[in-house]
Amino acid sequence: MKHAINILNSEPENYSEDAKKILRSFANLHEEPVDRDQLLKLLPSFEILIVRLGIKIDKDIIDAGHRLQYIVTATTGLDHIDVTYAETKNIKVLSLKGEKEFLKEIRATAELTVGLALALIRNIPAAVESVQTGIWDRDLFKGSELYKKTIGIIGIGRLGKIVAGYCKSFGMKVIGYDPFEIIDSAIATQTASLSELLSSADIISIHVAYDNTTHNLLNYDEFDKIKPGAFLINTSRGGIINEDALLHALETKRIAGAALDVLQGEPAIHEDNKLILYSRQHNNLIITPHIGGNTCESFVKTEVFMANQLRENLIKDGVMDENTGNHSC
Structure with missing residues (x-):
């Protein structure tokens, strides 16, 4: 039948x-x-x-x-x-x-990672909004360059490797932490620990899978180890970062800024979310609605x-x- x-x-x-x-x-x-x-x-x-x-x-x-x-x-x-x-x-x-083989050709999230890094350190969203309100003042938005900065990539899997390649094209120093892989030195310099990466990187980018072992991977203790004034990018999953710890790091200026394509609990995210409320009042937090693979x-x-x-x-x-x-x- x-x-x-x-x-x-x-x-x-x-x-x-x-x-x-x-x-x-x-x-x-x-x-x-x-x-x-x-x-x-x-x-x-x-x-x-x-x-x-x-x-x-x-x-x-x-x-x-x-x-x-x-x-x-x-x-x-x-x-x-x-x-x-x-x-x-x-x-x-x-x-x-x-x-893995098929996904080598899927690069949208890696591209967004670099885009968010540029948007964050060059104050692009705030500059656009300022012009839209009729203000033309470039001195309000003096930013930083990627060139010769150190990017620390947490997780050197498919996306981590692609991001590393893009960042090298910008003339960045690339370091990486991955407890499950010996990192090819042509891709990134491997750090011995997550703490070493956090304390060394000017920009930190997260590219690990989300599971019980990576839930709140970046907690209060890890934020205390981050190089003061560093920037944080997360295009992986929201639960990898403790969002209360992130908010504290932003409010105390431990980190210079963050760009997030993911939030804990999405897609059920509401306007009273504490990070969204912070982003309305501060230019150093960019949040996008999980558009990484959305091309x-x-x-x-x-x-x-x-x-x-x-x-x-x-x-x-x-x-x-x-x-x-x-x-x-």
């Missing part, structure tokens, strides 16, 4: 047309932007759920997926999905995590890749016939 596979794309805005074509070649694709309550109502009719970062896929949502077999996300981080619980329900979570090029590449990965997994798991595309019960 054969039956159709049904896919719910819960965040379909600007989804790759090429990826949708692949998905429709072997399944019924339903595209509907939904909130949490709508997802809970719709999900029981689908075997496959496609998500981005808009909704936390927690126990309640997973339990609502009575027919759910796969959750597909074109992301490397998985803190928006309760992967452990999904596995207890025999639901596969397909993601970009570990796809047209990256979305097309990753969504097509994940569509093909889903098809391969359906075949491998015996859910779909390789030649005909028919689906088994």
Whole structure:
């Protein structure tokens, strides 16, 4: 007996047309932007759920997926999905995590890292806002250069290596800390400890995966070790930084500034968030809404890749016939 596979794309805005074509070649694709309550109502009719970062896929949502077999996300981080619980329900979570060879061509987050560093040390957002209000005074926005500064990269994985290369192009000295890897000296000078990196770097950039071992990796003690006047960039995950400790470091001028593309608890971030409130009154904190991988090029590449990965997994798991595309019960 054969039956159709049904896919719910819960965040379909600007989804790759090429990826949708692949998905429709072997399944019924339903595209509907939904909130949490709508997802809970719709999900029981689908075997496959496609998500981005808009909704936390927690126990309640997973339990609502009575027919759910796969959750597909074109992301490397998985803190928006309760992967452990999904596995207890025999639901596969397909993601970009570990796809090292493919991800070498996905550079958007690395580019944003450099962009945020420039925006921060050159006071670009504040300068733009000043001109928009009719003030033309460059002396208000004297900044610093990247040239000959030391950048300390925490985590020399895929993105850390790419950022290192970009920074060397600016004539920066690159140091790195990674307890799991011997760093090639052509990429960065390896520090013996995180403390050594924090005390040496003019700019610190975070590129580690978020899990129990990296939660609050930068806490009060670590901020006390940071070189006074350094800048901090985080395009990884919000939970890696203790946000109270960061706020204290900014308020006491321990660090000169920070640029964050991620916050703890996103996407449920509200206007009364303490860091957002600080950023409204101070030019030395830049916050963007997790736009690191949010480029047209990256979305097309990753969504097509994940569509093909889903098809391969359906075949491998015996859910779909390789030649005909028919689906088994």
